[in-house]
Amino acid sequence: MADKITTHHRFLKKAEKDLVRMFKDGDFEAFRENYHHFIKMAPPETSLEEMFYEAMDALGEHDDVVDYSLMQLNKGSGDYETHMIELLKALSRQERYYEVINFSDHLMEEKLPQGFRIEIAAIRHQAKKAIDELQYRRSGDVDDAERSSQEDINLDEMSHQEILRMFSTFADEKDIRYKDFVLEQLENISDKDIVTFMLLYLKEIGYNKKVRHHKFDEPVEVVPADLPSLEEITLMKDVEPEVIDELESRAPQIVSEAALLMTSHAIFSYPKEPDFEAEELVEGYLQYILDLLNMNHPYTAGSDVYQWIDEMERLVTTSET
Structure with a gap:
């Protein structure tokens, strides 16, 4: 009888609403505890799993994220892409960068949806960048690390989507260290989607000098700081x-x-x-x-x-x- 009561549709809906309320209130510890009770009674919706991942990130409980995402992946439960992305992000936050790269390399060998592939490539790029910076920081030469992080970027060895995601990440991070690299490459790239994110990066860092791009039939000069956002x-x-x-x-x-x-x-x-x-x-x-x-x-x-x-x-x- 107790099982029938606790798994009743209305009870589950009430429990789900309580979880959403805890999440919105920022009561992540209560959310975590009640979430683990909830999933013993019913499989969670993707939206609820996304809240779980956000709550665990806010609590800094990356071990729990790794364990949970691996469990869901092994069971084949829920959204595969969501669990894999969250697993890689949690491993990165634990500075387990080599594991991130190994996971990513295996995934990139598979036939993946375009958006998923872009996200994987971005996480892998950040892991590689973090490894490089850690190595140079240990050697006490941060300036060389910054130069090397750009010198190590070989566009000829990267796919179109990897290049696209890299420049998109630059724009998101607004990291001024890549300014000279982007300015130099802007003269050489004509791929319309890639040029967009190069211009958006320069806009985000407030670059207020004229630059020339070759996106259209004729070279065009613009001042990135004056451009609208997308x-x-x-x-x-x-x-x-x-x-x-x-x-x-x-x-x-x-x-x-x-x-x-x-x-x-x-x-x-x-x-x-x-x-x-x-x-x-x-x-x-x-x-x-x-x-x-x-x-x-x-x-x-x-x-x-x-x-x-x-x-x-x-x-x-x-x-x-």
Whole structure:
């Protein structure tokens, strides 16, 4: 009888709500204790597992994260990518960098989804960087470590996605040490998505001198500090929200793919704005996406808008990976 009571649907829902409340209140110790009780009664939703990982990170209990993620991976339970990423992050926080690299190298030999591969490459890069810096710090030569961390970057030996994620990480970290390296490489790289993150990095560190990039047919000079963020350009700020709002009622099954499509287009075109009004682009993307699904719809974009979207998608899908 006790088992039937504790596993009753309403009881589980109440326990789940209590966990969410503890997490939002920042009571991570109570969350941890109750979470371990909860998972003995029912498998947790992915959102609840993500809260667990965040709570354990806040408590600094990386051993628990390693044990839990390995247990879930061995059981084949929950979201594989989430557990693997959290395992690698926990190992990194424990400074078990060689294990991170070994795990990552084995994973990269498999056929992985693009986004997952990018995340793995970023964690591996940080582990390698941490090893280099630890070695040089022990030798007492930090300046040489900084120079070496850049000299060790051999773009010829890196895949397109590894390079892309590296420059994206530079932009996130706003580490000024990579300024000269990025400025030097900007003259040599024409890959539209990679150039975007190089410009965003220079913007994030406030670089206020003119730089030249070769993203479009002709070399273009810009001042990175004056550029908008990716979220501020028309396609992301004004177009994507309108398109997604409409698709949620017409074709909810395609919403995540549509958001990825528009984000990819924004990355490839940045910082150049399309030569169309936001309303024209909204109409164009709705027609383009719903045409792909062979769905009836009332949208009719101008041919030039439709062609621009189609050309952007061709660029994205034929880009080296």
